[in-house]
Amino acid sequence: MAGPMRHGPMGHGPAGMHGGDKAADFSGTMKKLLKYMNRYLPVLILSLVCAVAGTAFSILGPKILGNATTKLFEGLMAMIAGTGGIDFDALAQILLFLGGLYLFSALLTYVQGWLMAGIATKVSYTMRTDISRKIDRLPMSYFDKVSHGEVLSRITNDVDSVTQTLNQSLSQVVTQVTLLLGVLIMMLSISPWMTLIALCILPVCLFIVMNVIRRSQKFFRSQQEYLGHVNGHVEEMFGAHVVVTAFNGQEDSIRTFHEMNDKLYHSAWKSQFLSGMMMPLMNFASNLGYVAICVLGGFLALNQAITVGDIQAFIQYVRQFTQPINQLANISNQLQLTAAAAERVFLFLDEPEESPDPSPAVDPESVDGSVQFAHVNFGYVPDKTIIHDFSATIQPGTKVAIVGPTGAGKTTIVKLLMRFYDVNEGAVLLSGYDVRQFARGEMRDAFGMVLQDTWLYNDTIRENIRFGRLTATDEEVLQAAKAAQVDHFVRTLPHGYDTVLNEDASNISQGQKQLLTIARTILSDPKILILDEATSSVDTRTEVAIQQAMDHLTQGRTSFIIAHRLSTIRNADVILVMKDGDIVETGTHQQLLDQKGFYANLHNSQFATTA
Template identity: 60%
Template sequence: MEDNKNIKMPPKRRMGPPGRGMAPVEKAKDFKGSIGKLIRYIGSYKIAIIFVAVMAVCSTVFSVVGPKVLGKATTALSEGLVKKIGGTGGIDFGKIGTILIFVLCLYAASAVFNFVQGWIMTGITQKVCYRLRKEISEKINRMPMKYFESRTYGEVLSRITNDVDTLGMGLNQSITTIITSLTTMIGVLVMMLSISPLMTLIAVIILPISVGLVSFVVKKSQGYFKTQQEYLGHINGQIEETYGGHMIVKSFNKEKDMVDSFNKTNDVLYGSAWKSQFLSGMMHPIMMFVGNLGYACVALTGGLLAIKNVITIGDIQAFIQYVKNFTQPIQQIAQVINQVQSMVAASERVFEFLDEEEEDQTVKNPVSTEGIKGEVDFEHVRFGYNENQTIIKNFSVNVKPGQKVAIVGPTGAGKTTIVKLLMRFYDVNDGAILVDGHNVKDFNRRELRDAFGMVLQDTWLYKGTIMENIRYGKLDATDEEVIAAAKAANAHHFIETLPGGYDCELNEDASNVSQGQKQLLTIARAILADNPILILDEATSSVDTRTEERIQKAMDNLMKGRTSFIIAHRLSTIKDADVILVMKDGDIVEQGTHDELLAKNGFYADLYNSQFEQAS
């Protein structure tokens, strides 16, 4: 049967400009609950994460201690210079060399610990992402059809791509960044206090001024960023629609209207973009100004304390380094908070998907599908996609093994719905569907669907050779069997004319063959599958009349001895059906052969006569 489990349809993504840590971030609906689920999900890696945390702390501690030890070398150098100038001694290069080697060891140890924790954390992240993608991929095959019919492919696939990537990046960076930043802040504060409580107080007072100014800029720019992202989506949509419908725009002479509409949207985007980028660009100068102000105050205070011999010159040098290192973790935490919000929002979407309702895949003591003859009974079937909107009201029919059954009727009569119920894409609300006397609910879904072959109006082919696409109906088929199926579907001739023949590579959307040729290939695939029950949903709607006749002959040979359900709008294709079911508003209003229904001069005759001026 036709299957859609390997459909390759990349989601459409509308990308904004690279942000600077200020653009609006998607937030989780239930932050606490989502982060709790994420923590439980990665619980199997908790020992490795604890080890990563220890490595990060060790790396940070060695890094924080470095400036103060390096300051001792500066102090030794300055004291040696003073002694040399005063004629009472010289510079102790041995002592300075020992200090520098010690500092080098500290920074080397910090780098080693940092490398180890980064390597382990990356491995954990990739394992989590791999596991999530695997579970999502497996989940897709267990989910009911109604989920996919209510959502776009892009929306579903974005859970596998965008959301898992966002979660992985956030997980990889946020844990180590938070640990490192907090450890750095605490360590730097301790080292600053050990040097001079007064200078520490000055440095800490400068910090709220910086935070206040940045918060003011963020609040002012937030609205502009929101407008920028909104109108970027609008302008991308306009360009995409104009490009996709270029012929229509040309045909109706709407070029000027489209340009005017684009310019209006672009003006709003331009105004919001330059304001948001200007305000965003002010952050760095503000931070630099406040930082330099802090350095000046610290240097002045340190100089006065050094004159009074309260601290040494090396301590001033170390303290200035600590001031810089003290503000940096705060900026990192501010940035990582946005990343954590995006990560939790992405994890919420992923876990929502994993928690979605699933189809019952197996039943206790299932009926075997081996040797199915193809007798199908619909017994007072009632169904609606929504409980309060019934589509199939009271559908009953008995189909004998090997019969060729055509289902016709106006659009919306419920023809395709009957097929979906037969294959258990949906379950009936009332009544029963029997195959060989057994309720379809007594079969395993997968085994039941293996008994059906399908050719749909919407063709599906994937990137690969023609041989591979036909063989999808029966993966263990030989090349000779594939070619025989193609001949039966009248596809062999056109395949031979293509470059490479059966080895011709179809592109992503199979646009290098015509729509009619696509349909012939899917028919060949169904012929190769050789299922006992066939479903043909407008299978010949995309081919010309001459090709349709050839396919019809191939179909007649294929359907001999098999129960076949044919959904058709082109009534000329179902004249030789054993029984024609005429549906209207979810019920069978007429049934019989083509000649019998025409003789009744009822609803079927009206449908037929509306397509042909002379009914035969």
């Protein structure tokens, strides 16, 4: 094949993406994300169990350390009273047990991090794979309204945001909740009254968190949306840099970029500012409670209601008690960003797909090259018909030229033939079968395309030609290159067929690019050829050489040639003259000239202009 068609026009900005106009469905998106991770549920549960266990063991640390402090204090008091001394053996046993406990907790935390990193990476891999497969199943109409940059943003920025949260925030939610509950239990076991004061902090902290989340959620959503818009615009403008410069469109492009970037800046600034306010407010509330606890603890100690070690342990627990609240507040901000990113991914994965291939499908080996358009009616949008009652019958091996003014529907006919779009009414028949009875991929293997817009990729010239048939040998590649008049210019290059084309193949001329795509098509050995302005980018001398190669290639094959230069289709078996979506004339070149109709006027005006 000559390479895939470009998926839709680039446009001046992303269309159809206005998700920031309403709040994100946070709970629904997170449920979808958890459901998406079902396949990794056993490992995820094991990871979370390790997180809970590791946190639970670490919670016991302050209490055990408090016991050591109490032992030390009692020993010192006994020494002062002259009734005893410090029991260093008991103190050593407590400290050794505490060290082992912390070591085991650290080991569980390490295992949890290792498991979670694996899950996050696998989810990222799966999500990107699903997006890539989704792209292949989307109808062409989707790419007519959404820019390439928008799609790329899903597979890069949005997936990265989801992966980062899974790797860091999900396990932290579990550990911080465990820490909060565990610390609360330990505090209650030491002093219910002191715990009551600590709990008075909680409603204030929750009030702060809920208000900040409610106000910042829409800004996180807008931030992710406008990031996609900015990426889409930059990708478009960079890809068309030469065209933008040629038409002095830099200022307009920069102005559009600044407008999008300003919106991204304001939404990002507001989201980060609001989330940044959370920690200072939380610390202020926590410090007030901490002061009250210290005063009450001192009073209870003076009255011998609790031991010195318990006071130390409780103070440590109070510090730990506010920590998970602060961490959960920070995590909530990240979850908002993740929800916005995941929602964009899931919205993309939920886009309507092409209708499924029939089962069973017609065997593509039955394609003999005959084509029939039976009263075809089609429009890209429902309220605007482009093709009106188009009918034509093409016998196998016929060389068909399709001509007409711009907008007549020539390329649309080819898109319908290859089933890039389905007809609204009528049918397109291939070897007597409706194209909708074939599996799309298998049917398209019977076609070879050479387009006006060449597509080459970053690899050697040999591999770019071999793309037409990946199993072809080097000798077959060489023969195809010779047939397409490619061999001569390739051998003039320093590395010959091993010359690596850069990303936009700018190290060879446009005409040479076209020759390579023709060689690729020759190698694919198709049953039906489609040549859409295949010689429009080459000079007259090269065009003659290509015509000779194409005449040889088209022998015995059904060929559809779309051309504006009428000199290139004089030897066509039949010429279909189109105007406003209909066939207005049919015949050979000479027959149409003799009719002195629409084709003759096109021919005479073109050659008069040329003269």
